[in-house]
Amino acid sequence: MKKIWWKESVIYQIYPRSFNDSNKDGIGDLKGIIDKLDYLKELGVDILWLSPVFQSPNDDNGYDISDYCAIMDEFGTMENFDNLLSGAHQRGLKILMDLVVNHSSDEHYWFQESRKSKDNPYRNYYHWRPEKNNWKSFFAGDAWEYDPLTEEYYLHLFSRKQPDLNWENPEVRKEIFNLMRFWLDKGVDGFRMDVIPLISKYTDFPDGDTSDFNKLIKERYANGPRVHEYLQEMHREVLQHYDIMTVGEGPGITAELANLYVGQDRGELNMIFHFGHMFMSQGEGGRFDIVEQDFLEFKRVFTEWDQVIQDGGWINIFLDNHDFPRLVSRWGDDGLYRKPSAKLLATLLLTMRGTPCIYQGTEIGMTNVQFPSINDYRDVEIMNFFKEHMAKGGTEAAFLQAVYVNGRDNVRTPVQWDNSKHAGFSEVEPWIKVNPNYPEINVADALQDRDSIFHFYKNMLKYRKENLCLVYGDFADTTPENRQVFSYLRWDEKDRFFIILNFSEEEIPLQQYLPEGEFWKLEICNYKNRQEVKLQAWEARVYKSLQQTQIR
Ligand code: TEU
Numbered sequence: 001m002k003k004i005w006w007k008e009s010v011i012y013q014i015y016p017r018s019f020n021d022s023n024k025d026g027i028g029d030l031k032g033i034i035d036k037l038d039y040l041k042e043l044g045v046d047i048l049w050l051s052p053v054f055q056s057p058n059d060d061n062g063y064d065i066s067d068y069c070a071i072m073d074e075f076g077t078m079e080n081f082d083n084l085l086s087g088a089h090q091r092g093l094k095i096l097m098d099l100v101v102n103h104s105s106d107e108h109y110w111f112q113e114s115r116k117s118k119d120n121p122y123r124n125y126y127h128w129r130p131e132k133n134n135w136k137s138f139f140a141g142d143a144w145e146y147d148p149l150t151e152e153y154y155l156h157l158f159s160r161k162q163p164d165l166n167w168e169n170p171e172v173r174k175e176i177f178n179l180m181r182f183w184l185d186k187g188v189d190g191f192r193m194d195v196i197p198l199i200s201k202y203t204d205f206p207d208g209d210t211s212d213f214n215k216l217i218k219e220r221y222a223n224g225p226r227v228h229e230y231l232q233e234m235h236r237e238v239l240q241h242y243d244i245m246t247v248g249e250g251p252g253i254t255a256e257l258a259n260l261y262v263g264q265d266r267g268e269l270n271m272i273f274h275f276g277h278m279f280m281s282q283g284e285g286g287r288f289d290i291v292e293q294d295f296l297e298f299k300r301v302f303t304e305w306d307q308v309i310q311d312g313g314w315i316n317i318f319l320d321n322h323d324f325p326r327l328v329s330r331w332g333d334d335g336l337y338r339k340p341s342a343k344l345l346a347t348l349l350l351t352m353r354g355t356p357c358i359y360q361g362t363e364i365g366m367t368n369v370q371f372p373s374i375n376d377y378r379d380v381e382i383m384n385f386f387k388e389h390m391a392k393g394g395t396e397a398a399f400l401q402a403v404y405v406n407g408r409d410n411v412r413t414p415v416q417w418d419n420s421k422h423a424g425f426s427e428v429e430p431w432i433k434v435n436p437n438y439p440e441i442n443v444a445d446a447l448q449d450r451d452s453i454f455h456f457y458k459n460m461l462k463y464r465k466e467n468l469c470l471v472y473g474d475f476a477d478t479t480p481e482n483r484q485v486f487s488y489l490r491w492d493e494k495d496r497f498f499i500i501l502n503f504s505e506e507e508i509p510l511q512q513y514l515p516e517g518e519f520w521k522l523e524i525c526n527y528k529n530r531q532e533v534k535l536q537a538w539e540a541r542v543y544k545s546l547q548q549t550q551i552r
């Protein structure tokens with residue numbers, strides 16, 4: 001397998017709005033990130049993925065771009081960006097930009113022109129039709145908005161302020177390739193590409209089965225007829241001319257289709273964030289139709305997607321990001337066992353094959369939040385679904401219960417830097433409230449506590465770098481049918497590792513899980529005090545096999 005820097009790296013995702021406010025306006029900004037570069041260097045990550053920092057009216061917090069070559073006013077200036085980029089590079093950190101080109105903001109010049117008249121030169125930069133079909137938006141309601149100016153509908157798979165760009169139009173592709181070059185010529189190290197499987201539309205816009213949103217994404221929105229043609233053109237025109245990395249965000253992608261996007265010789269993308277595990281908790285009704293997630297299915301997803309790498313592609317490994325609940329609340333225990341379960345999940349994240357991604361604040365075990373009122377929430381997705389829920393006669397209390405489980409604002413509360421007011425994120429009331437548990441969970445305390453989740457991440461990151469078998473080695477689940485334990489082998493021609501994770505509060509007898517015939521040396525454990533032959537609640541262990549030659 002080809003060895004290369006972006007396979008051996010670990011990504012850290014920054015959601016700038018909630019990361020660190022340097023100018024007392026309650027909103028995170030680029031200067032705030034610069035002030036934390038040394039912290040990120042100490043943690044030991046390699047690549048910083050910045051959620052969008054481009055000019056935006058912030059209907060969807062920057063995922064609605066009104067000028068792709070300008071910095072969002074609230075985040076600072078282009079000079080701030082240049083200083084952030086050089087500051088990162090001076091520390092050996094790389095910067096990944098968030099390319100959102102399935103749609104723009106409706107306040108982009110292109111759309112303002114496009115909606116003016118049917119014969120405007122920009123008309124076909126977007127999808128306009130005299131009638132709408134039955135497609136639904138990811139953010140509730142129809143995926144079409146009627147515009148009285150020209151008496152037609154325009155497509156928006158996300159909010160009505162995020163009109164979908166028409167990639168059929170070669171002028172649009174040319175504009176996008178130019179804006180990509182603008183940032184690459186500044187020296188950025190690559191792109192995370194927002195909802196990239198959605199850019200090619202079925203231009204006859206056939207109705208879909210709207211009873212199951214996950215199915216609708218797969219059958220009507222993702223993997224359209226020309227998606228690979230567009231990505232290969234993007235690679236030919238732009239990507240192949242730079243030493244960069246590209247990461248696709250892949251709603252609707254299946255493991256079978258993945259290597260069409262990330263296969264080594266495809267000339268498209270380097271790797272993909274898949275959603276095999278992320279959509280598990282949402283039923284046919286989408287984000288707030290909460291269903292019980294199944295542990296066996298969770299483990300099966302890892303086996304299914306590792307096959308993509310086995311077949312020559314590459315994937316990301318992640319358990320939360322700015323769109324999904326905090327990993328310790330969703331997959332661990334954010335109460336009594338917060339610390340051990342957060343460390344167990346760090347072990348999973350950093351011993352899997354692929355390029356891991358750590359979301360801001362997860363390295364200190366930040367948790368979901370339960371705001372008492374819908375008015376404390378900010379996310380356009382939450383607000384749109386809330387309106388729909390109430391219009392159907394629902395109650396605020398019932399909706400909030402679903403938001404506590406699966407709402408995106410769970411992960412968008414300000415990073416908790418210390419136990420001062422506003423958690424050290426800002427000196428004024430932030431754009432969204434801080435999680436009230438910041439006095440107990442913050443970076444300052446974590447840095448002081450040698451046994452903190454932060455130091456566990458730091459140690460694991462170092463360990464992964466020293467053991468590239470954990471990056472490239474084969475993977476096999478050894479207990480796929482076990483409902484409490486996730487245990488697996490990692491191996492290459494030189495080393496073998498056995499990882500065992502007790503995803504339960506019960507004690508687990510170790511002996512029956514350890515593969516026989518080898519001498520397993522305990523390398524990492526998330527408990528200081530442990531019993532040799534039993535795993536405690538949420539205990540994680542990494543063993544390394546001492547080959548026969550090493551035992552003598
Ligand atoms: O998300 C799109 C996506 O498919 C999932 O992350 C999820 O379905 C989405 O959050 C809606 O539930 C990307 C960005 O990560 C997200 O923040 C944006 O809101 C969205 O695209 C539109 O740009």
Ligand code: CA
Binds near residue numbers: 026027074
């Ligand atoms: Ca600010």
